Amino acid sequence: MERLKSGAPIPAHLRGGIMALGNFDGFHLGHQAVVGRAVERARADGRPVIVATFDPHPMRLFHPDTPWFRLTSLDQRAALFERAGADAMLTFAFTHELAALEPDQFIHILAQDMGVAGVVTGEDFTFGRGRSGSVALLAQSHATSGIIAEAVPAVTNDAGEIVSSSRIRAALRAGDCATATRLLTRPFAIQGMVQHGDKLGRTIGFPTANIDLGHYLRPAYGIYAVRGLLRDGRVLDGAANLGIRPSFDPPKELLEPHFFDFAESLYDQCIEVQLIEFIRPEAKYEGLDALTAQIAADCDAARQILARTPHLA
Missing domain, CATH: 2.40.30.30 (Riboflavin kinase-like)
Structure with a gap:
């Protein structure tokens, strides 16, 4: 699997791909559903799969004094994405400049600079200045960007609770390894x-x-x-x-x-x-x-x- 960084040219053989877009820290059941759907769509159309993540985490940029909270390193994520079927991992350098982009500017980067044909995210994914961009906005841009967008519903556990990185962190802080393992699948x-x-x-x-x-x-x-x-x-x-x-x-x-x-x-x-x-x-x-x-x-x-x-x- 190839590892790419934002700002560098996307290799020709990876343009026209399907991108799973999110932070994916922990790569829990919900994240796996998003990437799994991206892989499914890409394989059906004969396209490559790129899983995009952000580093540092947006929380670290806006609240630098926040206690450490990472569930996975970039190397761990790369290994997990590869096992899930990704052809490449793209790391967006999350800077104040990236955070200040208008949603249409970020969509332009995806479509023109990266040559993305389709994007799969979770339902709650936001992007652009003030988190003003949404999956619905991304889908509406299809006429001008050419990007087909899809949102994957949140995954719930047997009790109907949404699987989230926050729940996993809370479990680990409480010493509840069993819950963390169940939600992470490892x-x-x-x-x-x-x-x-x-x-x-x-x-x-x-x-x-x-x-x-x-x-x-x-x-x-x-x-x-x-x-x-x-x-x-x-x-x-x-x-x-x-x-x-x-x-x-x-x-x-x-x-x-x-x-x-x-x-x-x-x-x-x-x-x-x-x-x-x-x-x-x-x-x-x-x-x-x-x-x-x-x-x-x-x-x-x-x-x-x-x-x-x-x-x-």
């Missing part, structure tokens, strides 16, 4: 480079692969049953502390997975860690003996959880 996963730490874990028999949380949403601090996905395709079971490590001074916010029966070095490798189930909140322990005993108990609990949990990529 476990929430943090991807990052394994960095060197203080290496205390290896001295007590529980070495960890330390990962910075970066721009990801902060789920509930605590201990989790996790799975690690390595670049070579291997899947590792483990237990992880996500939080500030209250037993250590100074506190440092990290994701620290310990993978069972694994002794290889992961330093400077990019891995992905899935949060499978929340076990307990963080706690402070007096002395290494108490901490080591609790880690052993947490690992036993994680092994039991993972033994009954199927793998979901």
Whole structure:
């Protein structure tokens, strides 16, 4: 799958394509429905599929002090879009200049600069200055732009609730991994480079692969049953502390997975860690003996959880 950036020429073989347009952070069930419809339409007409996303997220541009809330990195989204059938991922650089465009100017970019033949979005998608552009306006522009527009209805769960990134974030903040997994169709996963730490874990028999949380949403601090996905395709079971490590001074916010029966070095490798189930909140322990005993108990609990949990990529 090709990765494109706004402002750069669209390759000739991707012009005349169908574009799924949205932010798609998390790529949950609702997002999958939009991209799935774009793929369906494109394949029926023999056209390429481009999935467009925005970076930074509009919220970050207008409210830069907002706490981190990302559910997926651009690399994760690219992999998910490719698996969904996209031929290319286009990242719009979301700037004040882009946000200030009149709706008809943005439509012109889609039609003329990018050669888009059709656009598929969610029903609530807006664009242009003051979010004044809508799917209806995009559809009405067909006579001049040539773009055929379609909106996909919101996806609801069994309780009739709309699937949304906000619901997923709320679930993760509450430590409710099961709900997040159900809405995402896969476990929430943090991807990052394994960095060197203080290496205390290896001295007590529980070495960890330390990962910075970066721009990801902060789920509930605590201990989790996790799975690690390595670049070579291997899947590792483990237990992880996500939080500030209250037993250590100074506190440092990290994701620290310990993978069972694994002794290889992961330093400077990019891995992905899935949060499978929340076990307990963080706690402070007096002395290494108490901490080591609790880690052993947490690992036993994680092994039991993972033994009954199927793998979901």
